[in-house]
Amino acid sequence: METVADLKNRLAAVHYVADDTLATALQLALTLKRPLLLEGEAGVGKTEIAKALAGILDTRLIRLQCYEGLDANAAIYEWNYQRQLLAIKASEHEQIGAAEIEKHIFSEDYLLRRPLLEAISQDKAPVLLIDEIDRADEEFEAYLLEILSDFQITIPELGTVAAKTVPHVILTSNGTRELSDALRRRCLYAYVEFPDPERELAIILSHLPDIEETLAVQVARFVRELRKEDLDKAPGIAETLDWAAALTGLGVRALEHDLETVQSSLICLLKTEADSRSVTKEVTSRLVGQAA
Amino acid sequence: MTGTVQTSNPAPIAARVAGFIDHLRLNDFAVGPSETQAALKLIDRIGPLERDRVRQSLKTLLTGRHEEWERFDDLFEAYWFARGRERASAGKANPHRRSSATRPSIWSGQLPDGEASGMGDPGSGGSADDDLSGTSAERAVASRQNQLRKADLRHVADPDEIAEAERLAYRLAAAMRYRLSRRYRIANAGSKLDLRRTIRSNIAHGGEPITLVHKARPDRPVRIVVLLDVSGSMKLYSRFFLQFVKGLVCEWIDADAYLFHTRLIRVTDALQDRDSIKAMTRLALMADGFGGGTRLGDSLKVFNDRYARRALNSRTVFVILSDGYDTGSPEAMAAELKRLKKRVRRIVWLNPMLGWRDYEPVTRAMAQALPLIDHFAAANTLNSLGAIEDDLARM
Numbered sequence: 200m201e202t203v204a205d206l207k208n209r210l211a212a213v214h215y216v217a218d219d220t221l222a223t224a225l226q227l228a229l230t231l232k233r234p235l236l237l238e239g240e241a242g243v244g245k246t247e248i249a250k251a252l253a254g255i256l257d258t259r260l261i262r263l264q265c266y267e268g269l270d271a272n273a274a275i276y277e278w279n280y281q282r283q284l285l286a287i288k289a290s291e292h293e294q295i296g297a298a299e300i301e302k303h304i305f306s307e308d309y310l311l312r313r314p315l316l317e318a319i320s321q322d323k324a325p326v327l328l329i330d331e332i333d334r335a336d337e338e339f340e341a342y343l344l345e346i347l348s349d350f351q352i353t354i355p356e357l358g359t360v361a362a363k364t365v366p367h368v369i370l371t372s373n374g375t376r377e378l379s380d381a382l383r384r385r386c387l388y389a390y391v392e393f394p395d396p397e398r399e400l401a402i403i404l405s406h407l408p409d410i411e412e413t414l415a416v417q418v419a420r421f422v423r424e425l426r427k428e429d430l431d432k433a434p435g436i437a438e439t440l441d442w443a444a445a446l447t448g449l450g451v452r453a454l455e456h457d458l459e460t461v462q463s464s465l466i467c468l469l470k471t472e473a474d475s476r477s478v479t480k481e482v483t484s485r486l487v488g489q490a491a
Numbered sequence: 492m493t494g495t496v497q498t499s500n501p502a503p504i505a506a507r508v509a510g511f512i513d514h515l516r517l518n519d520f521a522v523g524p525s526e527t528q529a530a531l532k533l534i535d536r537i538g539p540l541e542r543d544r545v546r547q548s549l550k551t552l553l554t555g556r557h558e559e560w561e562r563f564d565d566l567f568e569a570y571w572f573a574r575g576r577e578r579a580s581a582g583k584a585n586p587h588r589r590s591s592a593t594r595p596s597i598w599s600g601q602l603p604d605g606e607a608s609g610m611g612d613p614g615s616g617g618s619a620d621d622d623l624s625g626t627s628a629e630r631a632v633a634s635r636q637n638q639l640r641k642a643d644l645r646h647v648a649d650p651d652e653i654a655e656a657e658r659l660a661y662r663l664a665a666a667m668r669y670r671l672s673r674r675y676r677i678a679n680a681g682s683k684l685d686l687r688r689t690i691r692s693n694i695a696h697g698g699e700p701i702t703l704v705h706k707a708r709p710d711r712p713v714r715i716v717v718l719l720d721v722s723g724s725m726k727l728y729s730r731f732f733l734q735f736v737k738g739l740v741c742e743w744i745d746a747d748a749y750l751f752h753t754r755l756i757r758v759t760d761a762l763q764d765r766d767s768i769k770a771m772t773r774l775a776l777m778a779d780g781f782g783g784g785t786r787l788g789d790s791l792k793v794f795n796d797r798y799a800r801r802a803l804n805s806r807t808v809f810v811i812l813s814d815g816y817d818t819g820s821p822e823a824m825a826a827e828l829k830r831l832k833k834r835v836r837r838i839v840w841l842n843p844m845l846g847w848r849d850y851e852p853v854t855r856a857m858a859q860a861l862p863l864i865d866h867f868a869a870a871n872t873l874n875s876l877g878a879i880e881d882d883l884a885r886m
Contacts, residue, residue, distance in 0.1 A: 203544070223547040227533075231552075238557055280686040287690075287697065297694055374557070375801055380521045383555030390560040 206255075215244075215251035216394070216401040224389035225252065234347055234368035236332075236383065239391035242435015245371040248391075249328035252367065259325040261366070263314035265335035271342065275352055277311045278304075305356035315343075319350055319362035327366040333376040344382055394436065396423050402436060403443050410447050417454045418443045420490035425468065428478065428486075434468040442467035454487045461487065504539065505531060514570045515553060518562065522553055659873050660731050661738035713808050713836070714745040718794065720813035722752040722785040728843045728871070732812050735876055737762045747802050751790035757798060787817040787856060788824035795830050807835040810879070812870060814844050817856035825859040832863055839879060841870035 207222045217225070225248070228235035237245045253260035263274055283304040290300055312320065318327040332340065346352065350362035370386060372378060394402060399419040403410060418439065426433045434442075445464045451457050462483050469475040512527045530549055537544050546567050554560045685706035693700050717736050721729045740746045740762045748759050794802075803809070809831060817824060832838060840860065845868065861867065869875045 219543075220547055220550075223544065224551040227548050227551050230536075231529075231533075235551075236555075278687060278690075280690055283690055284700075287694070291697055301694055375804075378556075380555070384521055384526075386555070387551045388554045388556070388560065389551055390554075390557050 209255040210251050211401075211405065213251050213254035214405045215247060215254075216398055216405055217248075217251075218394070218398055221248070221389055221391060224387060228369075228387050229367065231387070232365060232367075234370055234386045236370045236372065236378075236386035236388050237391055238372050238374055238388070240393065240433060240435070241373055242433070242437060243391045243393055244436050245391055246328065246330055247436075249326050249369040249371075252369065253326040256324075256326065256367070258323050259321060260328060261314050261318045261321075261325050262328045262330060264330050265332050265339070267334055267336065269335045269339055273313060274315050274339070274343075275313050275346075276316045276354060277313060278356075279309045279311050283309050307357070310354070310357070315346055316352055316360065318366040319352065319364075320360065321364055321366070324364035325366050327368045329368065329370045331373060332370045332382075333372040333374060333378060337379065340379055340382055344379075344385060347385060393423075393426060393433070396420050399423070399436070399439060403440065406440050407443055407447065410443055411452060414446060414452060414454070415443065417487075417490045418446065421454060421486055422468070424486045424489045425478070428482070430469070430474045430477070431471045432469075432474060434470075438468050438470070453491075455491055458484055458487065504534070508534065511567075511570050512553075515566060518566055520553065520559055521555060526553055658734075660735040660876065713806050714747070714804060715739055715808050715810060716747045716749075716802050716835075717810045717812065718749050718751060718755075718790070720752070720785060720787075720811075721750050722816075724785070724814050724816045725812075725843070731873070732870075732876075736812075747798075749794065749798070751785070751787070753784055753786045753789070755790040755793040784818040785813070785816055786819040787813065787815070788819040788821070788827055791824060791827035791831065795827055799831070799834055803831075803834045805834075805836060808837045808839060809835045810839045810841065812841045812843075814842055815840075815854050815857035815860065817854065819856075821855040821859040824856055825863065828860055828863045837865040838863065839866045839868070840864045841868055841876070841879065843869070843871040845869035845871070847871065 203219060203222045203226055206226050207217055207219075210217045210222070210225075224235060227233075237248065239245055249262075250260055286304050286309070287300060290303075310316075314327070318325055329343070332343070335343075347368060350365050351359055353359045393399075396416075396419040399422065400415055403415045403418060404412070407415075422434055422439045422442075442464060445467050446454075446461070449460050449464060451460055451464075454461055458480070462480055465475065465478060465483065469478055508531050509527050512522050512524075512530065515522050529552055533548050533552060534545055537548060539545065546564070549567070550560065550563045554563050685704045688704035688706075689700050689702070692702050692704060696702075717739060719729065719732055719736050721733075725732075736748045740748045740759055746759070747757070748762055750756050750758050828838070842857070866879075868879060870879075
């Protein structure tokens, strides 16, 4: 069993800065081979974790984006009807029985693999990211539960497809809907918080190696203070990185030097009209003061 | 206390871990024997001396939601290191017991054992309708129900009739759900072709799609979010409305309920709790401040800030059950209603007083709110409650 510190280092190598809690959860998910459910505010880097994991395991990332009305056809498999029709047409003039045609067009050649089927038919265990599971319907959740426990899929025309390898499953949820207890019990769980300024600094430095360190420190602190304000939408890590890149591009070396530019560049962080109105120049200069 | 999870000899650790799982379960964690086994394996693998890693790993394994995640560390400390243990085990002695004296009378209708005594609220006027009192013994049940449906609820005072009206309110909500959910079916002639079935059924025609099979996505039911005013001015109605709301929450596929007076509380889980004694305890804790004034604006603000993101979607019908007598500022309320309106499909305001003769919505709060409301209706009788069904069905 590799240590948590090892895992953190390997994640850092693919530019993901994890804290102990998250690294422990990931390591546990890898060793116990159980799905990991990640919850947290939008923008704390839940999806990135799956990408980073695929990076360190050097394997494919297969992503299933959930949405309302997602059904088995979009998530598991679908027959390629156009090709099936063509095949039927093409074989019209050859003397082939209906049963044979049927057998032919319902073979694997005509099967479109959607993410879930794709994930269990890989030679090397992939990372399966089931993103925003809370957006899918409850019925789909129940179905997913079955797949996550058996890792086999039954296709009526073809038979049961058993998993070649068991994928590493990561589910994310933004908490727009309560998930079922059954799903929660099936999964390991971790709540992802916004990073503390030290970790956010490490993230900025890891993604933007050219940034001045003093500016990066200020950016991390400013964003932490900004998240404490009463905002509709707290800025996520991606927003922090955008802003840091924007400031570097605008030639800002320290926040307090150029409040005008800082104020106008806040559009990187504040994504609603109400938020940009509530963070006035006075608020900005107070926050800059706290960050300095 | 030492800094390690105590394991003097190997056998007791299994008992201690099982005890820990019990401890979590008593604190409303959804864990069972399979978790005990998994936890034991995990501790064995990590080694019991690695306190922090054991704690973090168990946290990942045993929690399943944010609230549990937040409480786990304290519970872990309390159990393994006896911090705050006294209190934990004191609560354990009888977790579901609560003396009936502390229950506000408004909840007593929800008790299973018919503890609904003392319901004759002195403020209820006692002036029962002539139709409803009198020869109740001979009256056929059906006709009594009919009368009850039409009677203004503030005139219902006889305990039997109160119980009956509450049951009716509950059944009304359940029936509405049933009727609306019949829309949840696949139509014969849908808008889209079901290619899969079309091809299968046309293999006999050499693949020429002659018989077409259609499919349609069933209509998705609306989500209902109810805010029920339980302030003093609503006293005569709120017990019936509460049953109605309970009916909605327990029978509707997708419903969410909140009570408010000067504060706002989410009661969906409490209403849904199958253990009704536990539900009572939870509601009693929430009912603190019952019968006081109304702060509609503040309550809506709390709702918008704390719950709206999770509770509302574009299929939501937002129902407010209130008389609109507000002690807060009407402008603030209107501002919050505006915010709300952006996130929901319809806002329905049910006002019991609208059913009174000669009532005009003259309170300043109502006047401010009216332009923002999609549907403003009376709700002083059970029939008028039932009438909102059409509103819920129509999107």
